Amino acid sequence: MLNSIFNDGLGGSAEITSVLICSLVSIVIGFLVAIVYKLTEKGSKSFLVCLSVLPVIVQTIIMLVNGNLGMSVAIAGAFSLIRFRSVAGTSKEIVMVFLDMTLGVATGMGYIWFALIISVIVLLVWILLVKSNVFENRNEKILKVTVPENLDYTEMFDDLFKEYTKDYTLEQVKTVNMGSLFDLTYKVNLKKDIDEKKFIDEIRVRNANLKVMLSHPIENELL
Numbered sequence: 001m002l003n004s005i006f007n008d009g010l011g012g013s014a015e016i017t018s019v020l021i022c023s024l025v026s027i028v029i030g031f032l033v034a035i036v037y038k039l040t041e042k043g044s045k046s047f048l049v050c051l052s053v054l055p056v057i058v059q060t061i062i063m064l065v066n067g068n069l070g071m072s073v074a075i076a077g078a079f080s081l082i083r084f085r086s087v088a089g090t091s092k093e094i095v096m097v098f099l100d101m102t103l104g105v106a107t108g109m110g111y112i113w114f115a116l117i118i119s120v121i122v123l124l125v126w127i128l129l130v131k132s133n134v135f136e137n138r139n140e141k142i143l144k145v146t147v148p149e150n151l152d153y154t155e156m157f158d159d160l161f162k163e164y165t166k167d168y169t170l171e172q173v174k175t176v177n178m179g180s181l182f183d184l185t186y187k188v189n190l191k192k193d194i195d196e197k198k199f200i201d202e203i204r205v206r207n208a209n210l211k212v213m214l215s216h217p218i219e220n221e222l223l
Contacts, residue, residue, distance in 0.1 A: 003111075004109055004110030004111050005018050005021065005022070005110040005112055006018060006109070006110035018110065019063070021112065022059055022063075022107045022108065022110060022112065023056050023059065023060075023107075025107050025112050025115060025116065026055040026056035026058075026059045026103070026104060026107045026108075026115075027052070027053075027055070027056050029055050029103050029107070029115060029116065029119045030051060030052040030053060030054060030055040030056060030100060030103075031052050032119060032123065033051050033052075033055075033096060033099060033100055033103075033119065033123065034048040034049075034051040034052045036123045036126065036127060037051060037092075037096055039127075040126065040127060040130045040131070041092060041130075043093070047093065050097075051096055051097075051100055054097065054100040054101065054104060055100050055101075055103045055104035055107060056104065056107075057104065058100070058101050058103075058104025058105060058108060059104045059105075059107045059108035060108070061104075061108070062104065062105050062108025062109060063108050066108070066109070099119075099122060102118075103115045103118065103119055106118065139166075139189055139190040139191070139192065140187070140188070140189050140190075140216075140217060141187075141188050141189075141190060141214050141215060141216060141217070142171075142185065142186070142187060142188075142213075142214070142215050142216070142217050143168075143185070143186040143187075143188050143212075143213070143214050144183065144184065144185050144186075144211070144212070144213040144214075144215075145157070145183075145184045145186070145203060145207055145210075145211070145212050145213075146176070146181050146182070146183055146184075146207060146210040146211040146212075147181065147182050147184060147207045147208070147210065148180070148181060148182075148207075148208055148210070149175075149179060149180050149181060149182060151206075151207070151208075153173070153182055153184055156206060156207075157203060157206065160199070160202055160203060160206075161186075161188065164188075164190060164191060164194050164199045165188045165189055165190050165191060166189045166190070166191055167188075167189050168186050168187065168188040168189070169186065169187045169188075170184065170185075170186055171185045171186060171187050172184070172185040173185075181210070187217070196214060199214075200212050200214060
């Protein structure tokens with residue numbers, strides 16, 4: 001059941017019926033991936049369209065270069081070039097793109113049932129993990145604070161962090177406004193049931209009432 005429908009490989013030719021079956025399955029799988037992503041992440045229309053058609057595009061490329069190692073390496077290089085010249089997406093977007101490409105490779109080699117089974121398994125696990133709270137930490141936040149250049153920021157908020165957070169890390173320091181200000185970015189793990197407004201107000205007292213922003217981490221890093 002998990003064998004390729006191209007019993008003799010693609011070699012020089014492939015039956016039009018087999019090609020149409022692979023293409024139809026790729027389109028169905030791509031649409032299914034897009035629907036699941038929309039239901040769990042509410043992605044943009046352009047990204048959902050991309051997810052819908054990517055498997056059949058990858059499948060077509062695999063059919064065209066099957067058996068040609070040099071051409072396969074060239075195509076892989078083209079994919080890498082496109083990836084690194086585009087705007088970096090979130091980790092979830094990147095995973096979905098890789099899933100689409102993997103399924104496209106499977107259908108391109110004729111492994112129809114394998115692609116269908118893997119897509120169903122991965123999407124079910126995806127839905128389960130996204131909807132559950134297994135890896136969720138609502139107390140982890142990104143704190144951005146602007147301070148004047150004449151203040152020593154190194155230990156400026158340490159006592160407040162010890163009072164309101166379990167742990168914290170200074171992730172980035174950046175000068176702004178011609179060097180007259182510092183933008184500090186902290187990753188903080190807040191204690192439960194703290195008063196976030198009081199925490200922010202106490203920081204404002206020390207940073208001359210300049211900008212303070214507390215937000216959830218941005219999901220733009222993959223591992």
